[in-house]
Amino acid sequence: MIMGAVALASYSWVVCLLLKKFMVTSWAATLSAIVVWFAVALGASAALFGAP
Amino acid sequence: MIVRLNPSALRDIRRYEYVVRFAMGGAMTVIAGLIASRFGPVIGGLFLAFPAIFPASATLIEKHERKRKEKAGLSGARRGKEAAALDAAGAVLGSLGLAAFAVVIWLLTEQSASLALVLAAAAWVAVAVFAWLVRQWL
Numbered sequence: 001m002i003m004g005a006v007a008l009a010s011y012s013w014v015v016c017l018l019l020k021k022f023m024v025t026s027w028a029a030t031l032s033a034i035v036v037w038f039a040v041a042l043g044a045s046a047a048l049f050g051a052p
Numbered sequence: 053m054i055v056r057l058n059p060s061a062l063r064d065i066r067r068y069e070y071v072v073r074f075a076m077g078g079a080m081t082v083i084a085g086l087i088a089s090r091f092g093p094v095i096g097g098l099f100l101a102f103p104a105i106f107p108a109s110a111t112l113i114e115k116h117e118r119k120r121k122e123k124a125g126l127s128g129a130r131r132g133k134e135a136a137a138l139d140a141a142g143a144v145l146g147s148l149g150l151a152a153f154a155v156v157i158w159l160l161t162e163q164s165a166s167l168a169l170v171l172a173a174a175a176w177v178a179v180a181v182f183a184w185l186v187r188q189w190l
Contacts, residue, residue: 001150001157001158002097004098004099005148005150007098008102008147008150009147009148009151012141013140015110015137016137016141019134019140020137023133024133026107026111029140030106030110037103041101042098045094045095
């Protein structure tokens with residue numbers, strides 16, 4: 001859950017950036033940034049706890 | 053900035069918008085439970101912080117703000133995106149609080165689950181409010 005929360009913070013920051021700087025729609029920003037959540041969550045978990 | 057509660061804003065939200073949020077949140081909780089039973093608690097715990105409700109919330113916030121501006125005869129596209137971006141900035145602060153919540157649960161849950169839950173909730177509030185104050189100050 002700790003790694004998930006860090007991933008959620010990264011995800012939210014990317015969504016904020018996409019909406020503010022690149023002016024994409026909310027749907028496009030929130031759905032495309034899901035990739036960031038998976039990358040951070042699974043990457044950090046694999047690095048700390050090993051591959052699932 | 054003073055944080056205020058505006059109950060009249062609740063009237064702008066339609067019933068289906070609540071249903072979408074509750075359904076997404078509930079579905080993700082069930083999915084996290086299923087993932088935990090299949091792959092173990094580490095991976096299951098990850099998905100407790102999956103952004104299940106956020107896409108629907110951000111989209112609805114953008115829509116509401118855009119409509120409010122359009123009612124006043126203005127193009128609300130930019131305002132809607134800015135409002136959703138602010139919501140996302142708030143989610144970053146809330147996520148930091150969530151990480152603190154998870155750390156406290158991880159450290160204390162073996163001693164006393166109920167005490168861990170109370171202290172973890174307090175840690176969430178403390179970290180999220182502190183992060184918000186730091187953001188205000190910067």
